[in-house]
Amino acid sequence: MSEQPLPVVDYMKIPDDGDPYLEGHKCGECDAIFLGERNICSKCGTRDRMGTIKLSTQGSLYSYAIVHRSFPGVEVPYISAVVDLDDGATLKGNLIKVDPDPEKINFGMPVEVIFADALGRKDRDGNSYLSYFFQPRA
Amino acid sequence: MTDAYVVGVDMIKFGRFPEKTVPQIGSEAIMMALDDCGMTIHDIQALYSGNLGQASGMVGQRILHEIGQTGIPVINVSNACATGATAFREAWASIKAGLYDCVLAVGVEQMGRGLLGGAGGGTGISKEGLLGSGTMPAVFAEAGMEHSNKYGTTFEQFAKVSVKNHHHSTMNSKAMYQIETPLETVMNAEMISYPNTKLMCSVNVDGSAAAVICSEKKTRELGLMGRAIKVRASILASDPWQERDLVMPDVNSCTRKAAKEAYEMAGLGAEDIDLIELHDCFATAEILHYDNLGLCEDGGAGRLIDDGDVALGGRIPVNVSGGLLSKGHPLGATGIANIYEVSTHLRGEAGARQVEGARIGLTHVIGLGSACGIHILEKA
Numbered sequence: 001m002s003e004q005p006l007p008v009v010d011y012m013k014i015p016d017d018g019d020p021y022l023e024g025h026k027c028g029e030c031d032a033i034f035l036g037e038r039n040i041c042s043k044c045g046t047r048d049r050m051g052t053i054k055l056s057t058q059g060s061l062y063s064y065a066i067v068h069r070s071f072p073g074v075e076v077p078y079i080s081a082v083v084d085l086d087d088g089a090t091l092k093g094n095l096i097k098v099d100p101d102p103e104k105i106n107f108g109m110p111v112e113v114i115f116a117d118a119l120g121r122k123d124r125d126g127n128s129y130l131s132y133f134f135q136p137r138a
Numbered sequence: 139m140t141d142a143y144v145v146g147v148d149m150i151k152f153g154r155f156p157e158k159t160v161p162q163i164g165s166e167a168i169m170m171a172l173d174d175c176g177m178t179i180h181d182i183q184a185l186y187s188g189n190l191g192q193a194s195g196m197v198g199q200r201i202l203h204e205i206g207q208t209g210i211p212v213i214n215v216s217n218a219c220a221t222g223a224t225a226f227r228e229a230w231a232s233i234k235a236g237l238y239d240c241v242l243a244v245g246v247e248q249m250g251r252g253l254l255g256g257a258g259g260g261t262g263i264s265k266e267g268l269l270g271s272g273t274m275p276a277v278f279a280e281a282g283m284e285h286s287n288k289y290g291t292t293f294e295q296f297a298k299v300s301v302k303n304h305h306h307s308t309m310n311s312k313a314m315y316q317i318e319t320p321l322e323t324v325m326n327a328e329m330i331s332y333p334n335t336k337l338m339c340s341v342n343v344d345g346s347a348a349a350v351i352c353s354e355k356k357t358r359e360l361g362l363m364g365r366a367i368k369v370r371a372s373i374l375a376s377d378p379w380q381e382r383d384l385v386m387p388d389v390n391s392c393t394r395k396a397a398k399e400a401y402e403m404a405g406l407g408a409e410d411i412d413l414i415e416l417h418d419c420f421a422t423a424e425i426l427h428y429d430n431l432g433l434c435e436d437g438g439a440g441r442l443i444d445d446g447d448v449a450l451g452g453r454i455p456v457n458v459s460g461g462l463l464s465k466g467h468p469l470g471a472t473g474i475a476n477i478y479e480v481s482t483h484l485r486g487e488a489g490a491r492q493v494e495g496a497r498i499g500l501t502h503v504i505g506l507g508s509a510c511g512i513h514i515l516e517k518a
Binding site for chain 2: 006008009032034035042043062063064065066067068069070071074075076078080081082084088090091092093094102107108118119121122123129131132
């Protein structure tokens with residue numbers, strides 16, 4: 001079992017010294033940004049021109065759903081949010097610190113990416129995980 | 139190149155049949171489609187069989203084990219919710235290519251109940267409710283709210299889709315449900331993923347549908363042109379690259395691409411279509427496709443539902459069968475079931491829900507991941 005929490009997705013990086021961040025792969029030809037490692041750009045087809053970038057932690061709310069019915073064990077309601085980051089990438093995750101009420105949720109509202117424990121979820125080996133969440137920008 | 143005609147087509151009444159096997163359910167629709175054109179399995183030169191749940195289970199061959207092992211080639215097809223349409227299109231293509239002059243397409247599904255989808259399993263921990271939701275009602279809620287963001291579409295407008303389609307299904311004895319659901323009932327039903335309430339989610343049902351497709355020469359030889367339906371266009375598209383692909387499965391750009399190509403192939407425009415069966419897997423989705431199929435200018439979809447243009451008796455009736463919302467959505471069967479529905483109207487045999495004077499109809503399905511199948515059909 002790992003002493004340190006593990007990243008919830010492979011595009012989250014947790015440096016030994018320094019803050020966790022999300023990593024994008026950006027095409028050197030057409031600037032398309034992807035989550036997760038790849039060598040070929042699915043937008044323009046260029047090979048071997050992918051470079052890694054540290055994704056922005058700042059963005060705005062593009063779309064959402066308020067989830068009232070989920071799988072057993074998942075706490076509801078919660079806001080499933082699609083966020084456009086300032087650097088052009090798009091992420092999906094839980095929007096926290098906002099009431100799950102359409103009256104309280106505004107399209108385009110500024111949000112930031114924060115890193116926190118994965119709601120106490122552990123894998124079969126007892127490992128903890130670090131996840132990311134969105135919250136309204138201070 | 140020959141034209142291709144649907145000469146026999148039918149679907150079973152959708153429902154829940156846990157006591158039956160998938161091949162048994164598929165066989166029923168095939169026998170009905172064969173009866174519709176007075177053929178037997180011995181007249182069929184190839185079988186294109188669509189099913190998702192047992193995609194590696196040789197469903198087409200097992201169907202022939204039920205109804206006649208004639209040794210014909212069987213092509214088993216799986217393409218998410220576009221499975222049935224893909225099987226139909228492959229059958230169509232074989233006629234167009236001149237490989238065969240009489241083939242059969244079938245779609246069949248046996249569904250469980252409950253939520254489909256869900257974010258991540260695999261290694262590590264479940265991502266559902268941690269990195270948002272991958273459940274289908276949430277995914278299509280997000281797709282709907284994207285439309286709200288752009289055009290101000292409201293919860294009430296989304297809900298009206300469900301009122302309309304449930305109303306239509308009261309006239310369709312093959313639909314799973316025949317119940318009216320007034321607007322308050324739809325909006326006050328259990329919220330699954332805002333803005334989709336339970337009555338705004340398609341019904342998981344078991345079902346099957348089948349079509350016999352012939353070349354022009356064969357159709358004439360058999361004297362079947364009278365009730366035949368000409369396939370004016372058959373298009374399949376996958377999702378072209380979009381910037382939010384990685385987090386929002388794309389149902390829009392592949393529909394737009396397929397629609398454009400289908401209208402071109404048919405030499406027709408959206409204004410020429412008399413009725414449409416489109417992929418209302420959720421009430422939110424139907425609204426998007428009014429724009430995507432060119433029934434209005436972009437952003438006009440909310441007004442279309444408000445004005446009743448898309449209801450039976452309106453300018454361009456959509457989902458007069460009751461749609462996936464009330465007829466039900468047996469994934470692999472849906473693409474052929476909507477071809478059955480449109481064909482029935484073009485033949486003037488749709489009874490109380492008949493779209494008067496219907497001459498040309500369009501069917502549309504979306505498989506998330508994504509695949510879009512569009513067919514344009516015309517009375518021969």
